Amino acid sequence: MRVSSLHDKLAANGAVFGGRYGIEVVSGVAGLSTEYGYIRNGAGLTDFSFMQMYSIPEDAAVTVLDELFAGNIARVRFGRMLHTFLADDDGHLIADCYIANNDEEFIIVCESIVSDTALHEFFERKGAFKAGLKDITGEHVLLSVDGYQAWAVIKERFGVDTLGLPYLSIEVYQFNGVDVRLFRAGKTSEFGYLVMAPKEAGEGLFDALLASVRKHGGGLCGVSVHNDLRLEGRFFNIHAEGLSVRDPLCLGLQWMIDFDKEKFSGKEAVDKRREAGLAKKIIGIRSNAGPELFSVGSEIYNSGRPVATIEAACYSPTLDCRVGLALFPVDIAYSGLVFRLGSADGPAVATISMPPIMPRSLTVKLDEM
C-alpha cells in the first residue's frame, strides 16, 4: 500500500486511516460533525497526497494530453487549470483530473478509482511516458485547504496576492525557500486550495498550514467529510457516484468534454452513447428517512415499482435531512417529484434541485478585499 510521507505526522495528530485502490488515505480525524464545522465555518486541512501527480514539458503537453483527456488542453491558458476526466477505451471513468498550465510544464493531478500501477499501465499503454509524461507522485505531498476561511489561511502563508487567484488557477509560491505550487480549486463549495510541495518540505508545510487553520477555527480533516461536502455542494465525486455509475453522460459530466475534439481516450464510445441518447441520469434527492433506508443501493419506488437506485448518500447538517443522488430514467428525472423509498409504501423521497445549499463562501468577494 502506498503511504503518504506525512503518515507519522498525521497519526500523531489523531488521523484514522483507511485505504482506496492500494493507497492509504486519512478517513477522519475529529469526527464528521466537527470536521464539517471546520470547513463550513473555518478551515480544514486534509492530506490529498493519495492523488496521483504527473508533469509534462509544455512543448509536449498539448499533443499528448489532448489525445488522452476529455477536455480541451489547448485552451488551458498559462496559469489556469482545466477540470476534466480520463476514461478507458469504453468511455468509462478512470480518474477525475485537474490539468494546470504552469508555464514550462503542465501538471496533472488525478483522483482515480484505480491503483497507481493500473494508472501507470494505462499511461504506458498510451505512450505518454515516452512522450515526456513523468510520474511525480512519490516526490511530492499534496495538501488541501478548504473552508469559508481558507482564503485567510492561504493569504497568511503565501501573501496577499493569493486573494486575486481566480478559481481553477495555478501559481508558484515560496515556502521556506522552496517552490510550492498553489492551485485554487476545491470541491466543498467553500474556498479551496491544493498546495503541492516537494516531499522534503512536506512536514514543515503541514505544520505551518495546520497552525493557520487552527488559528482560523479549523483543524485536520479526513476524506470522509469531503465526500459529504461534495455531495451537499453537488460536486462530482468519483469515489461515490462516479465509481458506481462510471458513464460520464449519465453523471452529467458533459461540461468536462470537448465533443469537437478529434480524439480522447474513450471518445468513440462516449460519442456513440451521446448519439443514442441518455436512458438514465443522476439527480438529487432528499428525505427525512434514516440511513437504514436512505443509503447507497436503496431502491426508489413509483406507483409500486422500483424506478431508481441511490448512488450517493449522506446526512446534510445544513438541511438536517439526508440528501443523495439517484439514477433515474430520463423521462422522470426532474426536480420537484415525490417517490417512495425502499418499498411501494416506504417513506417519501423527493427529487430536488442541486446544489441544495447556499455556501457562505459565495457571498465573499476576495477580489474586492
Place this chain on the structure above:
Amino acid sequence: MDYKENISMNQEYVIDGEMRKTIENRKAIIDTFKQELISRLNLPYKPQDLHEDISLLGAGLGLDSLDALEIVVCVENSFGVKIPDSNISVLRSINTIVDFVISEKAQKGEQQ
C-alpha cells in the same frame, strides 16, 4: 469493475396525472432556458448535454460575472421574471433558476 449501463431499465412505470403535469411544466421552462443559454452564450453544447444541476458560475460551466448578467437578462426576457441583484443563490444551477421561475410565476398566479 461493475458499473451501471446507460440502458433502459426495460420496465414499465406509471406517470400519474399530477406527476406528468409537474414534469411537463418544468420541462417546458428547462427547454426554453437551455436553448436561450446556449444561443446567448454561444456554448458548444446541445441542450441535452446540459445537466440541470450543473454549476453555472465558477465550477461546472465556469461562467463569469458578465455571463451571469446575460443569464439574468435571459430569464427576464424569456419568462418575464426578474432575478434581484442580491439573489446570487438563484444562479447556482439551471435547476435553481427554474425553481425561481416556477415560484415567481406561481406568485403571479400564472397557469402552472
